[in-house]
Amino acid sequence: MIDKIERLFQEIKDIHASNAEELEALRIKYLSKKGEINALMTDFRNVAADQKREVGMRLNELKQQVQEKIAVLKQSFEAKDNGTSHLDLTRTAYPIAFGTRHPLSIVKNQIIDIFNRLGFTIATGPEIEDDWHVFSSMNFAKDHPARDMQDTFFIESNPDEISKNILLRTHTSSVQAREMEVRKPPIRVICPGRVYRNEAISYRAHAFFHQVEGLYVDKNVSFADLKQVLLLFAQEMFGPDTRIRLRPSYFPFTEPSAEMDISCNICGGAGCAFCKGTGWVEILGCGMVDPNVFEANGIDSHVYSGYAFGMGVERIANLKYRVNDLRLFSENDIRFLKEFQPAY
Ligand code: PHE
Numbered sequence: 001m002i003d004k005i006e007r008l009f010q011e012i013k014d015i016h017a018s019n020a021e022e023l024e025a026l027r028i029k030y031l032s033k034k035g036e037i038n039a040l041m042t043d044f045r046n047v048a049a050d051q052k053r054e055v056g057m058r059l060n061e062l063k064q065q066v067q068e069k070i071a072v073l074k075q076s077f078e079a080k081d082n083g084t085s086h087l088d089l090t091r092t093a094y095p096i097a098f099g100t101r102h103p104l105s106i107v108k109n110q111i112i113d114i115f116n117r118l119g120f121t122i123a124t125g126p127e128i129e130d131d132w133h134v135f136s137s138m139n140f141a142k143d144h145p146a147r148d149m150q151d152t153f154f155i156e157s158n159p160d161e162i163s164k165n166i167l168l169r170t171h172t173s174s175v176q177a178r179e180m181e182v183r184k185p186p187i188r189v190i191c192p193g194r195v196y197r198n199e200a201i202s203y204r205a206h207a208f209f210h211q212v213e214g215l216y217v218d219k220n221v222s223f224a225d226l227k228q229v230l231l232l233f234a235q236e237m238f239g240p241d242t243r244i245r246l247r248p249s250y251f252p253f254t255e256p257s258a259e260m261d262i263s264c265n266i267c268g269g270a271g272c273a274f275c276k277g278t279g280w281v282e283i284l285g286c287g288m289v290d291p292n293v294f295e296a297n298g299i300d301s302h303v304y305s306g307y308a309f310g311m312g313v314e315r316i317a318n319l320k321y322r323v324n325d326l327r328l329f330s331e332n333d334i335r336f337l338k339e340f341q342p343a344y
Contacts, residue, residue, distance in 0.1 A: 031066060103329065104210055138177060193211060194209070219303065237316065265281070314329060
């Protein structure tokens with residue numbers, strides 16, 4: 001009897017089943033009422049009393065091993081079943097919810113695209129800047145209010161040499177400074193990017209916003225060139241009937257300076273509540289680069305002239321989409337974001 005038990009131990013070492021029927025056959029062969037184990041149990045009665053203990057233990061071990069082996073085989077089937085039989089290759093795909101482009105990205109891309117077509121290339125620079133690139137090289141007087149804590153987020157102040165102060169850039173003119181530093185004219189760049197100002201957050205002001213600034217430096221660049229480029233931009237952005245108006249203004253880095261209005265894109269210039277009855281809405285600042293800026297950045301102002309302009313992406317987006325609360329742009333409310341279907 002003990003020989004038979006040992007032989008079965010050997011046998012079950014390499015039992016296999018490649019499907020559920022084969023497995024059931026194994027179960028019947030070993031574990032059913034008429035199976036091998038039960039037959040051994042019956043024979044066990046005839047084992048001599050002095051061997052009963054040893055044979056009984058071995059028989060129980062065998063029974064356990066067979067049960068385990070069959071359970072393991074069963075599990076491997078079930079795992080395979082889960083992997084295959086529930087896979088329906090003919091089922092249609094789940095609809096995937098695509099995101100939409102952020103309205104500010106749509107508008108920014110559109111601005112970039114218009115200026116790209118006019119030969120402007122993109123330049124970028126750091127958001128954490130030094131005073132030199134944001135203010136000093138841009139001809140801001142030492143006591144200019146924009147340097148004040150009220151407007152600028154300072155990171156490190158350097159009382160002995162303010163041009164070494166470290167701060168968050170308040171405009172992307174700093175990128176223009178960096179371009180002039182490393183390039184020789186002609187320079188024709190636009191500088192899109194995020195800027196920071198220390199403002200209380202409300203529907204009309206935010207502590208950060210986005211700008212696209214432009215710079216063109218070459219021989220004989222005139223104010224007429226600037227005006228023509230901006231007219232083209234306005235008409236591409238707001239429609240072919242758009243008119244522009246330039247009002248004298250002041251920026252430290254341009255002389256002369258101007259602010260540009262477009263004919264109100266809601267009433268077409270007739271006057272409405274949106275343009276407060278004037279027929280015009282302001283969209284950007286511009287001017288001829290101040291000779292001091294050229295000199296500070298290593299460009300000979302007797303040889304070269306240039307123009308610069310700068311606009312807020314949020315402002316353009318507000319006019320285009322009539323979003324009247326700036327905060328919506330940074331709240332990530334999906335219901336708001338889904339309203340904008342880009343052409344880009
Ligand atoms: N840097 C100005 C601003 O942030 C915009 C500007 C750029 C105005 C270039 C004139 C010329 O407000």
